[in-house]
Amino acid sequence: MTQQQNVSACGPAVVVHGLKRTYGLRTVIRDLDLRIERGEFVVLLGESGCGKTTLLRALAGLDPIDGGRIEGPSRPAVVFQEHRLLPWDSLWRNVALGLEQNDNRTRASAALAEVGLGDRLDDWPRNLSGGQAQRVALARALVQEPRLLLLDEPFAALDALTRINMQSLVKQLVAEHQPGVLLVTHDVDEAIVLGDRAMVMRNGAIACEFTVSAAARSHRSHPDAIGLRDQLLSELGVGEGQMAA
Amino acid sequence: MPDVSMAVLASPSEQVTVRAGAVAQPRRPFTWHQTRFLSWLVPALLVVGWELLARLGKIPPYILPAPSKVVATGIALIQDGTLLPDMGISLLRAAAGFAIGGFIGFAFGTAVGFSRIAGVLLDRTILMLRAIPFLAVLPLVIVWLGIGESAKIFLVAFGVIFPIYMNTVLGIRQVDPKLVELGRVTGLSNWNLVRRIILPGALPSILNGVRYALATAWLALVVAETIAASSGIGFLAMDAREFLRTDVIVLVILIYAVIGVAADSLARLMERRLLAWHPNYATEVQR
Numbered sequence: 001m002t003q004q005q006n007v008s009a010c011g012p013a014v015v016v017h018g019l020k021r022t023y024g025l026r027t028v029i030r031d032l033d034l035r036i037e038r039g040e041f042v043v044l045l046g047e048s049g050c051g052k053t054t055l056l057r058a059l060a061g062l063d064p065i066d067g068g069r070i071e072g073p074s075r076p077a078v079v080f081q082e083h084r085l086l087p088w089d090s091l092w093r094n095v096a097l098g099l100e101q102n103d104n105r106t107r108a109s110a111a112l113a114e115v116g117l118g119d120r121l122d123d124w125p126r127n128l129s130g131g132q133a134q135r136v137a138l139a140r141a142l143v144q145e146p147r148l149l150l151l152d153e154p155f156a157a158l159d160a161l162t163r164i165n166m167q168s169l170v171k172q173l174v175a176e177h178q179p180g181v182l183l184v185t186h187d188v189d190e191a192i193v194l195g196d197r198a199m200v201m202r203n204g205a206i207a208c209e210f211t212v213s214a215a216a217r218s219h220r221s222h223p224d225a226i227g228l229r230d231q232l233l234s235e236l237g238v239g240e241g242q243m244a245a
Numbered sequence: 246m247p248d249v250s251m252a253v254l255a256s257p258s259e260q261v262t263v264r265a266g267a268v269a270q271p272r273r274p275f276t277w278h279q280t281r282f283l284s285w286l287v288p289a290l291l292v293v294g295w296e297l298l299a300r301l302g303k304i305p306p307y308i309l310p311a312p313s314k315v316v317a318t319g320i321a322l323i324q325d326g327t328l329l330p331d332m333g334i335s336l337l338r339a340a341a342g343f344a345i346g347g348f349i350g351f352a353f354g355t356a357v358g359f360s361r362i363a364g365v366l367l368d369r370t371i372l373m374l375r376a377i378p379f380l381a382v383l384p385l386v387i388v389w390l391g392i393g394e395s396a397k398i399f400l401v402a403f404g405v406i407f408p409i410y411m412n413t414v415l416g417i418r419q420v421d422p423k424l425v426e427l428g429r430v431t432g433l434s435n436w437n438l439v440r441r442i443i444l445p446g447a448l449p450s451i452l453n454g455v456r457y458a459l460a461t462a463w464l465a466l467v468v469a470e471t472i473a474a475s476s477g478i479g480f481l482a483m484d485a486r487e488f489l490r491t492d493v494i495v496l497v498i499l500i501y502a503v504i505g506v507a508a509d510s511l512a513r514l515m516e517r518r519l520l521a522w523h524p525n526y527a528t529e530v531q532r
Contacts, residue, residue, distance in 0.1 A: 062426060075431075075432045077430075078430045080427070082423060084426075086424060086441070086442065086445070087523070088523070089441070126522070126524055144431075
């Protein structure tokens with residue numbers, strides 16, 4: 001499972017060996033192995049409480065781990081479900097939050113332009129729509145040129161149309177910046193549209209994983225996509241995926 | 246034809262009809278100038294009435310002098326050079342006490358807000374001290390420090406510490422933990438975490454404390470100067486009492502009021518400037 005040879009070969013973004021995480025007596029993640037290459041987009045699906053967010057938080061360095069090893073950047077970039085913009089800072093200062101150089105405004109400006117908000121540098125976060133705010137959060141993550149980008153259900157709170165736009169924006173920006181990506185989501189279609197690999201997590205371990213073919217990724221109605229969708233849904237324990245059509 | 250569909254929906258007793266005159270016309274709101282004028286009307290009438298009653302001799306001058314007399318006294322006192330130095334001394338005391346008390350309150354508030362250990366060690370003690378009405382310590386302060394400058398500054402500082410302390414602790418504890426988590430993920434150093442996330446997040450609460458503390462400081466100063474002072478505008482009033490100079494006393498009371506209002510306006514201006522990002526303050530109507 002850890003020996004996937006995928007996409008670009010400039011070293012792994014992160015390698016996880018035998019990760020274990022417990023809350024009291026309950027083991028949330030048991031003996032988990034994972035390898036994400038740079039430029040590779042991995043989607044993690046699973047029911048609520050299966051440990052997928054716990055895994056992401058462990059990779060982000062937000063929670064301690066109780067066993068195993070994580071070899072990766074000390075500081076991956078994270079986009080959360082909420083935008084988490086600082087309401088007292090202008091957009092460019094929000095984007096430049098983690099930067100230490102002097103040309104912060106220039107870099108933040110470039111990052112905001114990439115997400116289509118290059119003309120709102122000095123605006124306040126409260127003047128943004130939900131989708132725009134999430135785009136700023138994405139710019140804030142990418143401006144650091146992260147080796148590993150962690151996305152914790154970043155589209156979950158957006159309306160359906162905005163979500164589709166955000167998905168293609170993320171896809172495009174990831175292709176340009178080539179970080180390794182781990183996206184945690186509930187949305188099977190999102191997994192197929194975005195992922196190189198889709199994994200289903202169950203009871204604190206990765207139950208199965210699928211490689212998403214290029215055809216499935218680009219055409220929702222391609223037989224590969226429909227087949228993968230059914231497989232993923234049944235792995236998630238949701239009927240036979242008959243709602244697809 | 247619309248009648249048919251209406252009849253289906255509405256029972257005969259509640260027939261939907263349109264009556265032209267029945268729709269309430271929204272009252273035309275007052276313009277800004279009208280509101281301004283009306284809100285000043287009552288205080289202006291009160292002053293005019295007071296002036297008239299005093300002029301007609303209905304109120305004896307030693308009870309309450311006419312407003313014009315108070316203004317004249319003010320001008321005279323400025324001209325003979327007694328009022329402004331005394332005002333300066335009073336303001337200096339308030340500022341010094343506020344700075345000292347504010348610093349102590351902010352320092353302890355920051356420590357307790359950040360550190361659980363500091364909270365456990367200090368919070369109870371500070372809350373016990375806070376239970377003392379700060380004016381009640383005045384006799385003790387006079388015994389300790391006499392009636393010099395330090396006594397008045399101490400009293401002001403003592404009154405200022407607690408509102409600043411409480412609001413700083415509260416503000417820091419109320420900072421959204423998700424933003425703090427974001428700061429950690431972004432790799433901010435502790436110092437930058439405080440500077441970029443925690444203090445700005447706590448600022449609305451801290452400024453609220455500042456406003457409250459300004460009022461307390463002013464009150465403390467009035468009391469301290471009235472009871473024990475040899476200079477300052479409170480002393481001016483007490484000195485005037487000896488000679489039944491009610492015009493001076495009223496003048497001092499008015500000066501206290503004006504400076505109090507000015508201090509509060511200053512604090513509100515600070516809020517509007519520093520909290521421009523905050524929806525509650527950005528659009529606050531100027532009163």
